[in-house]
Amino acid sequence: MEKGNDGIAGGFNRNSAPSQLRITDIRFAKIAGAPMDCIMIKILTNSELEGYGEIRDWSSETYGLMLKSRLIGENPCNIDKIFRRIKQFGGHSRQGGGVSGIELALWDLAGKAYGVPVYQMLGGKFRDKVRVYSDTDCEGKPDGKKMGEALKKRMGLGFTFLKMDWGVEQLLGEKGALCAPLGYIDELKQYQEYMNDSAPENRDKYKRAYDVINIAHPFTQLQITEKGLDILEDYLATVRSVIGYDIPLAVDHCGHIGVTECIKLAKRAEKYNLAWLEDILPWQMTEAYKTLSCSSAVPLCTGEDIYLKENFRPILESSALSVIHPDILTSGGILETKKIGDMAQDHGAAMAIHMAETPIACLAAAHTAVATENFLALEFHSVDIPWWKDLVKTGMDPIIKDGFIEVSDAPGLGIEALNDEVIREHIHPSSDGIWVSTDEWNHEWSHDRLWS
Structure with a gap:
């Protein structure tokens, strides 16, 4: 030779x-x-x-x-x-x-x-493009019309799968919408302030609220009243009236409520054809998820906080989930997430991937996604961050186009270099x-x- x-x-x-x-x-x-x-x-x-x-x-x-x-x-x-x-x-x-x-x-x-490329080392591709779903916020106090219009803008950018928040936080200013031990709702409001003012020097101010939010769902005794359920159903109906029923819509951040409240909420949501209810209960509570899945036709989804494939097994074996939702930066990384997807497929569940990070995690998840047969959609939080894509240098411009990522054939993750100038501009205080x-x-x- x-x-x-x-x-x-x-x-x-x-x-x-x-x-x-x-x-x-x-x-x-x-x-x-x-x-x-x-x-x-x-x-x-x-x-x-x-x-x-x-x-x-x-x-x-x-x-x-x-x-x-x-x-x-x-x-x-x-x-x-x-x-x-x-x-x-x-x-x-x-x-x-x-x-x-x-x-x-x-x-x-x-x-x-x-x-x-990484996907080739995982066994090759099942698809050429990765569907991206857009998590969406709207400015100010949201209402169904404003949220629907925000989601409609995402559709205008080419996104073919949507997600929004829907739950208890929208009811905190509505008298008679929530029932809880006196003082608890005020502490939830304080926690919302903490999320908008989380500078280290101010954390002591919100310590009690932070402690309260760390109480697991079944132990809060927070209940949604019929008035609250009516408000949330109207919100969902209005969103659907704006975006229509042709596009999948998932919801997240329903609130720390026990399984009985989850059942009430899910039943109100059934007619609006949700793609899934996400993390509505702590992922460890397999039996509660099973109870909920048997009580409602709304698909259930969880998994972003689970580490290693063996810890996904109990909830997959329960058949409570329609969608498993690992985050590649918690699950154990690229190969572990691929194994989780394969295990989910064996139990009749699709795999979506949680992702709220930089292009590094995004591209790593995309390589995993093209190499996993039962993959559904990859989350994206940074539509409104213009410098997000500039944190890395790739041959992909843009990284996400018309709601999809076309994974590069470049070696590794396809990142040629990190952009130190942009990183330095956004360095954490x-x-x-x-x-x-x-x-x-x-x-x-x-x-x-x-x-x-």
Whole structure:
């Protein structure tokens, strides 16, 4: 066989001698308002290759920093080996962010090292384009007409699947719409203030409200009255009158209410042909989900806070869900999410993917989506953030076009570089800068083995 100009047989350039690749450093950059606070990861190697990942929105970079000493010197192409070593340090919701974000960066590096897109390493494509569903807010106090018009604008941008919030928060200013232990509703209103004023120096002011919102749904004793149910049904009817019935509409953030209230709410929603009710109960409450699914014809969806595929199994085996909804930055990353989708398919459920982060997580989710047969739609929160797409440099312009992502054939995630100028413009106020040294984490150690 003849050698090409690069000295490799047949002229085939393997880019980086993958077997020689080693992790040398890990750096982070925390940005604000994308629309969430997000933490971007850069893994450096002993070559020119960099791998990009991300820690879940509203999480802490400590979940990633603590893994650094366990990664230095490893070959990033040994993804499964590394994942099995570090997955014990992840957990549900934001605690899964470090392990999951690192896993993304490893896949990015492996794809670049071998010169192939991530989806190809997962087994190839079931589809060429990824359907994106648009989560939508509207300014000021929402009403059905305003929300319907906001959703209609999303349709004008080419989105073919929609989602909005619908539930208790819309009733907080309506006298007689909610019933709860006296004082509880005032604390819910305070929590809404906290969400709009979450500067660290002001957190003590809202501590009681924050404690209250962390009470799980069945234990709040919050009830929706008939007046409240009438208001919410009218809201939904008005939204549908504006957008019509041809397009799927999912709803989220129904409120921390117990299963009896969920049943009442779901029954009111049945005639409006919802795509799903999302996270209406804590994901751990399998029996409550089963009760709800047997009491209403509205499809149910949950999963964004579940870590690792084995923790999806109980609720999938219950047949309570129509749609499973992992977030790739909590679930365990790219391969784990692919496995979750396959397991959901075995139990007759579709897989949508939760995503409220930067283009790094978005493209990682898109590669997973094209490689998973029962994929339905990928969430997108940043329609109204003009600089979102500029955080990374890709050959895709725009990343999302007419409500779809056409996944690139470029190596790895398809990200050529991170745009430090844009990242610096949106750096989080609590940060010292972007990509600052993390050397103090180089030698953190513990006896990690889980058996004697």
